[in-house]
Amino acid sequence: MNENIYLGNLIETINNVNGVINVIDLRIYNKINVPYSLNEISMPVNQTTRQITPTDYTIFSSAEEMSQIRFPAKDIVVRIKN
Numbered sequence: 001m002n003e004n005i006y007l008g009n010l011i012e013t014i015n016n017v018n019g020v021i022n023v024i025d026l027r028i029y030n031k032i033n034v035p036y037s038l039n040e041i042s043m044p045v046n047q048t049t050r051q052i053t054p055t056d057y058t059i060f061s062s063a064e065e066m067s068q069i070r071f072p073a074k075d076i077v078v079r080i081k082n
Contacts, residue, residue: 005059
């Protein structure tokens, strides 16, 4: 709980995955409602797409918030560009 997500660190982790050459776009969404949490993040969010707007390439978390990838198999989407 109360851990910020630094997108630079996340991109570095993704770039270290075997076969990944470069991350050119990273989008983070605040999914809510069943089967996800009913709570919204305190960061600005596009109300239509639920995409989070980072500040200084960081997603800040309040003391009551905990970020997680609930269903990695369907919540992580990768697009490969040849």
